[in-house]
Amino acid sequence: MTVTDDFLDALDDLDVSHDRTTLADLPATLADAVTDPAVGVPLHVDASLPGSVATTFTPSELQDAATGVTPARLGIAEYGSVVIRSSAGGDEPLSLYPERHVAVLDAADVVATGRDAVDWLASEVAAGRGSHVLATGASATADMGGLVEGVHGPNEVHVVLVEADTE
Amino acid sequence: MSSERKQKAAQLRHLLETEGPLIGPKVSSKNRDRYAAAERFDAWDSTRDEARAIKEAAIADLPELLEQLRESVEANGGTVYVADDAADANRYVTELCDEQGAETLVKSKSMTTEELELNDALAAAGVDTYETDLGEFVIQLAEESPSHIVGPALHKSREEIADLLNATFEPDEPLETAEEMTRFARDYLGERIREADVGVTGANFVFAESGSMALVTNEGNARKCAVTPDTHVAVTGIEKILPSVDDFGPFVDLISKAATGQDISRYVSLFTPPVASPTLDFESDEPIEFGEATAERDDPDDDRAFHLVLVDNGRTELREDDQLRETLYCIRCGACSNSCANFQAVGGHGFGGETYSGGIATGWEAGVHGMDSAAEFNDLCTGCSRCVDACPVKIDIPWINTVVRDRLNRDADPDTFDHLVDGLSPDEEPSGLALDKRLFGNFERLAKLGSATAPVSNWLADAGPARAAMERVLGVDRRRDLPRFRRETLVDWFDDRGPRVAADDASREAVLYPDAYTNYVLVDRGKAAVRALEALDVRVHVPRVRSSGRAPLSQGMISTAEDHAHHVYAGLAEHIDAGRDVVVVEPSALAMFEREYERLLAPESADRLADASYEVMEYVYGLLENGGSPDALGSPPEAVAYHSHCQGRTLDLEPYTVAVLEACGATVRTSDVECCGMAGSFGYKESYYELSMDVGEELADQFAGEPVVAASGTSCQEQLDALLGGEVPHAVELIAP
Numbered sequence: 001m002t003v004t005d006d007f008l009d010a011l012d013d014l015d016v017s018h019d020r021t022t023l024a025d026l027p028a029t030l031a032d033a034v035t036d037p038a039v040g041v042p043l044h045v046d047a048s049l050p051g052s053v054a055t056t057f058t059p060s061e062l063q064d065a066a067t068g069v070t071p072a073r074l075g076i077a078e079y080g081s082v083v084i085r086s087s088a089g090g091d092e093p094l095s096l097y098p099e100r101h102v103a104v105l106d107a108a109d110v111v112a113t114g115r116d117a118v119d120w121l122a123s124e125v126a127a128g129r130g131s132h133v134l135a136t137g138a139s140a141t142a143d144m145g146g147l148v149e150g151v152h153g154p155n156e157v158h159v160v161l162v163e164a165d166t167e
Numbered sequence: 168m169s170s171e172r173k174q175k176a177a178q179l180r181h182l183l184e185t186e187g188p189l190i191g192p193k194v195s196s197k198n199r200d201r202y203a204a205a206e207r208f209d210a211w212d213s214t215r216d217e218a219r220a221i222k223e224a225a226i227a228d229l230p231e232l233l234e235q236l237r238e239s240v241e242a243n244g245g246t247v248y249v250a251d252d253a254a255d256a257n258r259y260v261t262e263l264c265d266e267q268g269a270e271t272l273v274k275s276k277s278m279t280t281e282e283l284e285l286n287d288a289l290a291a292a293g294v295d296t297y298e299t300d301l302g303e304f305v306i307q308l309a310e311e312s313p314s315h316i317v318g319p320a321l322h323k324s325r326e327e328i329a330d331l332l333n334a335t336f337e338p339d340e341p342l343e344t345a346e347e348m349t350r351f352a353r354d355y356l357g358e359r360i361r362e363a364d365v366g367v368t369g370a371n372f373v374f375a376e377s378g379s380m381a382l383v384t385n386e387g388n389a390r391k392c393a394v395t396p397d398t399h400v401a402v403t404g405i406e407k408i409l410p411s412v413d414d415f416g417p418f419v420d421l422i423s424k425a426a427t428g429q430d431i432s433r434y435v436s437l438f439t440p441p442v443a444s445p446t447l448d449f450e451s452d453e454p455i456e457f458g459e460a461t462a463e464r465d466d467p468d469d470d471r472a473f474h475l476v477l478v479d480n481g482r483t484e485l486r487e488d489d490q491l492r493e494t495l496y497c498i499r500c501g502a503c504s505n506s507c508a509n510f511q512a513v514g515g516h517g518f519g520g521e522t523y524s525g526g527i528a529t530g531w532e533a534g535v536h537g538m539d540s541a542a543e544f545n546d547l548c549t550g551c552s553r554c555v556d557a558c559p560v561k562i563d564i565p566w567i568n569t570v571v572r573d574r575l576n577r578d579a580d581p582d583t584f585d586h587l588v589d590g591l592s593p594d595e596e597p598s599g600l601a602l603d604k605r606l607f608g609n610f611e612r613l614a615k616l617g618s619a620t621a622p623v624s625n626w627l628a629d630a631g632p633a634r635a636a637m638e639r640v641l642g643v644d645r646r647r648d649l650p651r652f653r654r655e656t657l658v659d660w661f662d663d664r665g666p667r668v669a670a671d672d673a674s675r676e677a678v679l680y681p682d683a684y685t686n687y688v689l690v691d692r693g694k695a696a697v698r699a700l701e702a703l704d705v706r707v708h709v710p711r712v713r714s715s716g717r718a719p720l721s722q723g724m725i726s727t728a729e730d731h732a733h734h735v736y737a738g739l740a741e742h743i744d745a746g747r748d749v750v751v752v753e754p755s756a757l758a759m760f761e762r763e764y765e766r767l768l769a770p771e772s773a774d775r776l777a778d779a780s781y782e783v784m785e786y787v788y789g790l791l792e793n794g795g796s797p798d799a800l801g802s803p804p805e806a807v808a809y810h811s812h813c814q815g816r817t818l819d820l821e822p823y824t825v826a827v828l829e830a831c832g833a834t835v836r837t838s839d840v841e842c843c844g845m846a847g848s849f850g851y852k853e854s855y856y857e858l859s860m861d862v863g864e865e866l867a868d869q870f871a872g873e874p875v876v877a878a879s880g881t882s883c884q885e886q887l888d889a890l891l892g893g894e895v896p897h898a899v900e901l902i903a904p
């Protein structure tokens with residue numbers, strides 16, 4: 001089992017769906033993965049967002065968006081987490097407000113364990129990028145007398161894993 | 168005295184009938200999930216050690232870390248305020264709201280702000296405050312206090328919550344399901360968050376080096392509260408400071424597993440505020456002005472303000488308290504509540520003080536609110552020690568409870584009835600000690616007298632008028648059968664009989680430790696232990712040694728317990744020098760040797776005794792592993808239902824009893840309740856009898872219809888006797904020839 005396999009297994013356990021794609025196919029994959037209206041943060045990998053994903057919008061459009069697309073700067077195989085950076089680009093609110101969160105993750109950025117992720121976080125903090133969230137599955141609560149997914153955060157998380165083109 | 172006890176009993180009875188049945192199943196299931204999560208995670212124990220070491224060092228270095236944190240937060244563009252007490256913290260936050268002209272404020276869950284009663288202060292200052300964690304939202308609407316430090320509304324049923332929401336908001340369609348209510352709350356609170364002027368969160372950890380903080384949540388409301396309004400105020404205790412993000416790893420791995428049995432919570436956020444994320448003004452029609460998503464550095468957004476309010480409120484004093492300092496290592500996961508049989512039965516409104524609940528609450532309440540608040544519920548800790556295994560930072564929670572009990576005893580007023588138990592009590596305690604505590608704490612003396620005058624003492628104790636007087640004066644519940652003292656003690660029996668294995672033929676030599684129960688009451692289990700050891704060629708000695716001190720310790724009589732410890736060590740040291748093993752029948756006595764003596768004896772003495780000591784079935788297991796034959800032992804019944812003692816579980820003793828019974832041909836079914844509910848004297852006390860029986864019911868249910876039930880602890884045997892009828896033997900009685 002590779003870390004990628006472990007990561008994908010962990011996503012399955014969390015009921016988080018995923019696509020595997022390549023850089024070249026990424027815009028098309030994303031176009032299929034979003035529900036309109038969709039908003040997005042410009043990607044950290046060398047590809048553009050599809051035209052259906054808006055990058056300029058008002059706060060109320062953010063509130064009304066069905067999907068938020070953001071970079072995931074790291075994946076954690078042990079937990080099925082994606083790491084969302086709280087950058088000036090708005091990753092944090094876009095991964096939080098819309099009901100569906102689509103996280104774009106470079107397969108090379110998947111680490112094995114939570115401890116690996118904390119080591120990475122520590123180096124990010126030292127480099128001046130000090131705010132991230134380890135997001136694991138949809139938001140959830142049991143406070144209303146039963147487990148419910150989709151509380152203040154998204155109720156659906158979808159990971160798009162970008163792998164090296166083997167052809 | 169007596170009416171106070173009756174009041175306490177009535178309060179607990181009410182909770183047993185109302186909140187207990189709602190909260191019990193939920194925390195029991197979290198407890199089981201914790202076991203499963205720890206099982207799945209290989210490094211559970213070593214990670215706990217790491218976390219513990221980090222907290223120890225951080226609390227030791229707290230003054231320096233606090234200064235470092237202040238500098239880094241200020242360098243990042245935030246503000247730090249260290250509040251001496253609740254009033255100081257509340258004043259800071261309300262003045263800040265005033266300066267900003269804040270009308271509304273949203274909050275995520277924070278026990279520290281509960282401790283401060285910040286919401287009341289904000290209301291008095293005219294700020295509309297909304298709790299956005301759904302559990303806290305329910306509690307705020309109901310005007311109640313949290314019943315659990317992690318799940319504040321666990322004592323509420325879905326129906327109650329629906330009634331509350333429907334009555335408060337009168338929605339067009341009445342809300343009914345958890346999904347409907349969650350959706351409603353999301354929409355309602357979402358609006359509150361979008362229009363709020365200030366967001367208040369707690370912080371699970373704060374990192375001095377970088378001025379970062381971490382929040383561990385599931386709902387996402389804390390993220391929204393921190394990131395949506397321009398002003399973020401984080402309020403947390405000074406004990407939450409860790410040196411740097413490098414220290415975060417063990418806590419990420421532990422906190423969710425311990426708290427809810429999740430491998431990791433949905434959101435583990437690390438912020439280094441003020442954050443770069445743009446603020447969101449939902450009233451504006453202008454597009455949000457985003458910056459670079461892949462910038463080299465995430466510099467703070469210009470519109471953001473961040474205030475870190477660090478609350479002392481008694482913590483500095485706690486830090487200076489050698490006995491209670493450990494409380495500050497607590498990461499507020501609630502595992503000690505979930506693993507506690509009494510908590511499962513009554514919830515945090517019974518097992519809790521002004522703010523905090525569960526086993527560790529005794530330390531927190533004593534530290535932040537004072538001894539009176541701790542006194543309200545401290546007796547509910549029976550010292551069963553199940554929380555010790557649960558705690559991710561290995562806090563000795565029972566010890567904290569014992570220390571506070573001891574201090575409460577010392578503060579108590581002298582009681583007019585003291586003379587009644589004075590004859591029994593050669594203890595080291597102050598004269599204000601409650602009579603029931605003094606009676607049970609001096610069990611050894613009582614047992615000695617009872618045995619010397621048996622059977623007359625037993626007849627007298629059984630007589631109606633005597634029981635009524637015992638209840639009235641001493642608080643011994645008349646519904647509970649009293650121990651029946653035996654005229655011939657185990658030591659006397661053995662003195663007459665002598666060892667049956669000659670020194671030359673012996674594979675080993677051992678001392679069978681005559682704890683007070685085995686010596687005076689359950690003498691048969693002691694005889695069985697002697698026969699079992701001898702059948703495996705052990706030369707046995709049963710010396711006259713004092714009782715372990717468990718009885719006084721569980722009443723908070725630490726000096727008396729220490730006195731016992733010195734005598735016991737003196738009585739056993741020469742045997743250990745002679746190469747003899749110390750074999751213990753009563754698990755609560757062994758737990759003294761293995762755990763508490765560390766605090767009562769010189770370290771080397773404690774180690775020496777602990778290393779030489781074994782529980783009897785553990786010892787038999789060792790003998791069988793080293794070539795002893797099960798054929799030499801008796802044959803147990805085919806099927807045995809076995810309840811391991813709570814402290815025995817903490818010492819991991821259960822597997823030995825199971826293995827020995829199986830080696831002798833039995834099939835064994837074990838219980839999975841944390842404690843039988845009797846817990847030494849606890850179940851005898853008028854205030855707690857019904858709670859004790861309620862806790863025991865679950866065990867009785869698990870063993871209903873079992874033909875043979877065995878246990879290891881005296882308390883468990885007595886409790887199961889009472890619940891199931893008939894005599895419940897110690898497991899060694901089933902395998903002794």
Ligand code: SF4
Binds near residue numbers: 499502557561562
């Ligand atoms: S004492 Fe330990 S188990 Fe209890 S809440 Fe604190 S950290 Fe958790």
